[in-house]
Amino acid sequence: MPTALRPVLLGAFASSRLRWVQTRLFCVSTATCKSVKYPNVAAFLIPEFRTSEITELTADDLFKTSSLSSAPGQPLEEGLTKLYIQHPADFVYAESNFYKLRKNSRVPEVCILGRSNVGKSSLVNALANRPSNRLAYVSKKTGKTRSINTYGFGPAPTIQELQTQGSGYKDEDIPTHTFHLVDMPGYGHASLEEWGRNIALYLNKRKAVKGAIVLVDAEVGPKDSDFRLLQLLSDAQLKTAIVLTKADKVKNGLIGLRETCAKVWKGIHAIESRTTEGNWVWERDVYVTAVGAKDSAVVKSTLTTARLAVARLAGLVKDEKPNVERNKRWSGKMISFDDLQYAPSKSSVTETNGDANEKLTQPVWDTPSPSKSTPGLPKVTSTFADLDYATKAQHSGRARNGASWGSWEKGRRAHVRAFHSSPALGDNQSPHKLTAAELKDVIDDFVKSLKANTPRDRVRRLQQQRERQPPKLFKTSFKKLEERQAHRLRLKFPEQTDRARAVFQQRLKIEEHRSQTTATREAIPRSEWPTIDDVRHQKDSNWAIPTSEFEAAFTASSGLEDSKKKNKNITKDSE
Numbered sequence: 001m002p003t004a005l006r007p008v009l010l011g012a013f014a015s016s017r018l019r020w021v022q023t024r025l026f027c028v029s030t031a032t033c034k035s036v037k038y039p040n041v042a043a044f045l046i047p048e049f050r051t052s053e054i055t056e057l058t059a060d061d062l063f064k065t066s067s068l069s070s071a072p073g074q075p076l077e078e079g080l081t082k083l084y085i086q087h088p089a090d091f092v093y094a095e096s097n098f099y100k101l102r103k104n105s106r107v108p109e110v111c112i113l114g115r116s117n118v119g120k121s122s123l124v125n126a127l128a129n130r131p132s133n134r135l136a137y138v139s140k141k142t143g144k145t146r147s148i149n150t151y152g153f154g155p156a157p158t159i160q161e162l163q164t165q166g167s168g169y170k171d172e173d174i175p176t177h178t179f180h181l182v183d184m185p186g187y188g189h190a191s192l193e194e195w196g197r198n199i200a201l202y203l204n205k206r207k208a209v210k211g212a213i214v215l216v217d218a219e220v221g222p223k224d225s226d227f228r229l230l231q232l233l234s235d236a237q238l239k240t241a242i243v244l245t246k247a248d249k250v251k252n253g254l255i256g257l258r259e260t261c262a263k264v265w266k267g268i269h270a271i272e273s274r275t276t277e278g279n280w281v282w283e284r285d286v287y288v289t290a291v292g293a294k295d296s297a298v299v300k301s302t303l304t305t306a307r308l309a310v311a312r313l314a315g316l317v318k319d320e321k322p323n324v325e326r327n328k329r330w331s332g333k334m335i336s337f338d339d340l341q342y343a344p345s346k347s348s349v350t351e352t353n354g355d356a357n358e359k360l361t362q363p364v365w366d367t368p369s370p371s372k373s374t375p376g377l378p379k380v381t382s383t384f385a386d387l388d389y390a391t392k393a394q395h396s397g398r399a400r401n402g403a404s405w406g407s408w409e410k411g412r413r414a415h416v417r418a419f420h421s422s423p424a425l426g427d428n429q430s431p432h433k434l435t436a437a438e439l440k441d442v443i444d445d446f447v448k449s450l451k452a453n454t455p456r457d458r459v460r461r462l463q464q465q466r467e468r469q470p471p472k473l474f475k476t477s478f479k480k481l482e483e484r485q486a487h488r489l490r491l492k493f494p495e496q497t498d499r500a501r502a503v504f505q506q507r508l509k510i511e512e513h514r515s516q517t518t519a520t521r522e523a524i525p526r527s528e529w530p531t532i533d534d535v536r537h538q539k540d541s542n543w544a545i546p547t548s549e550f551e552a553a554f555t556a557s558s559g560l561e562d563s564k565k566k567n568k569n570i571t572k573d574s575e
C-alpha cells in the first residue's frame with residue numbers, strides 16, 4: 001500500500017484576525033491518518049513518495065493517497081471557510097494595463113492563470129461561495145475576462161497591525177483585505193497579444209504577487225501554451241499550483257483525471273529539470289475542482305483543497321510538511337521519478353510499453369531527460385532539447401559579448417527573482433540585472449507562444465492599421481450627390497398626383513442648382529468671393545439666390561397660381 005503525506009489542520013482562532021490567519025492556520029503532516037471519508041477528494045500527490053510498483057498504481061490509489069484530507073467538519077475546512085466566506089470577498093478594481101495597476105507592497109496577491117474558458121472566473125466565484133456572475137463575470141463564450149481583475153479576500157488588518165507595519169502607505173491604499181486574488185484574461189483562443197504582454201509583465205515585475213494558480217481543463221488536458229506559461233513561472237521563480245478544472249466533465253472519470261494529471265507532471269518535470277536551479281517552488285499536489293458538478297458534496301470537497309492551495313500560495317498557511325527525501329521510504333528497488341511519471345494507467349500499460357516510436361501528445365514537454373530515461377519506456381526524440389533556450393539564443397544572437405549561455409541564463413533568473421524583491425515581501429538579493437532588451441526578449445517569446453491570432457485579434461489589428469493610415473475623407477461626386485438627392489426627394493414625394501410630381505420636379509431643380517452653386521463656390525478661392533452687395537444685387541449668378549424665379553415656376557406648374565386667382569375672383573364677386 002503506498003504511503004502518503006496527510007496534512008491535518010490544527011488550529012484555533014485568535015483575536016487578532018490577520019495574525020490568526022498567519023499563525024493559526026497551519027498544517028502538520030502525518031502519515032498515520034488512514035481514514036478517507038471522501039474518496040473523491042480533490043488533490044493528487046506527485047508520486048515522489050510512492051513505494052509501490054508502477055503497474056500496481058490505480059486511479060483509486062491515487063485518490064486514496066492524496067496528501068490532503070477534505071472531509072467536512074475538520075478544522076481545516078472550518079478555518080478556510082472563515083477566511084473565504086465569513087468575510088465576504090469584494091471586487092477591488094480592474095485594470096487592463098499593467099503599468100496602471102494600483103501600488104501594492106503589503107497585501108499578498110495570488111493570480112489565477114489559464115487558457116480562456118478554463119474556468120478562472122468561475123473559480124473566483126466558487127472560492128468566495130458566490131453564485132455565478134455575482135462576483136466575477138462568467139460566460140460560456142471564450143474571452144469574457146478582458147482585464148486584470150482584483151478581488152479582496154479575508155479580513156482587513158487591524159489598526160494595531162497597520163501601526164506595527166509602520167509608514168509606507170503614502171502612495172498606496174490602506175489594505176482592506178488579507179489577500180488579493182487576481183483574475184487574469186485567458187490566453188489561447190480569443191485572446192489578445194497585449195493580454196499576454198500584461199500577464200508576462202505582471203508575473204515578472206509585480207512585487208506583491210506571491211504565487212500563481214494555473215488552471216488546466218481536466219477534460220482537454222494541458223496544452224503547449226500551458227507549459228509555456230509554466231516555463232515563464234519557473235523563470236520568474238514564482239510559487240505555482242496546478243488546478244485541474246471541470247473534473248465533472250471528464251468522460252472516463254478518475255482514470256481520465258489521472259492521465260491528465262500524469263501529463264501535467266511530465267511537463268512540469270521536464271521544465272524543472274531543464275531550466276531551473278531548483279528554486280522554483282510548485283505545489284506537489286495537483287488540485288482538482290468541479291464547480292459545475294451536480295453533487296454539492298463533490299463541489300464542496302474540491303473547493304476546500306482549492307482554498308487551501310490559494311491560502312498556501314498567499315503565504316497564509318504555515319506549512320510544516322516534513323521535507324521527505326525522494327524515495328526515502330522505499331525499501332526495495334529504487335524507482336526514479338521518471339519511472340513514476342510514466343506510470344501508465346491499467347488501460348494504457350500495453351500502449352506505453354509497446355511501440356518505442358510512439359508519438360506522445362505533448363512531444364515538446366514530454367521528452368524525458370536522456371540521463372534519467374529508463375529502458376522499456378518510450379524514448380522520444382528530443383524536440384525540446386533541440387529547441388532549448390541555449391540553442392535559440394545562439395541563433396537569435398542573445399549569447400553575446402562572449403558570455404556563455406549558462407551565465408546568461410543564471411543572470412536572467414537572478415534578475416527575474418530580483419523583480420520580486422521588496423522590503424515587505426522579502427528577498428533583496430539581485431546579483432545580476434537583466435537588461436531591458438533581454439527581458440523584452442523573454443516576454444516576447446512568451447507572447448509569441450500564446451498564438452494570439454484569433455479572428456477577434458485580426459479585427460483589432462485591422463482597426464489599428466486603419467488608425468495608423470486613416471482612409472481618405474469621403475468625397476461624393478456631384479453626380480452621385482444629385483442621384484442621392486433625387487432618390488431622397490422621390491421617397492419624400494411619391495409621384496402619385498400631378499401636384500406631387502410638380503413639387504418633386506421643382507425641388508429637384510432647386511437641389512440641382514444648389515449643388516451646382518456649391519461646386520462653383522468651392523472652386524473659387526476665398527479671396528475672390530463676391531461681396532455681400534454683389535450677392536444682394538445678384539451681380540454674380542453663381543451667388544444669386546433665385547428663389548423668386550423658382551417660386552414662380554413652382555406656382556405656375558403646380559396650378560397654385562390659378563387657384564389663387566380663382567379665389568381672388570370669388571372674393572371679388574362676393575364683395
Ligand SMILES: Nc1nc2c(ncn2[C@@H]2O[C@H](COP(=O)(O)OP(=O)(O)OP(=O)(O)O)[C@@H](O)[C@H]2O)c(=O)[nH]1
Pocket residue numbers: 114115116117118119120121122123137138139140141142143144145146184185186187245246247248249289290291292293
Ligand atoms: N461543468 C463545469 N463547467 C465549468 C466549471 N468551471 C467553469 N465552468 C464553465 O466554463 C465556462 C467558462 O467559465 P469562466 O469562468 O468564464 O472561464 P474563464 O477561464 O474565466 O474564461 P475567460 O474569462 O474567457 O478567460 C462557464 O460556462 C462555466 O460555467 C466546472 O468545474 N465544471
Ligand SMILES: [Mg+2]
Pocket residue numbers: 120121122137138144145183
Ligand atoms: Mg474569466
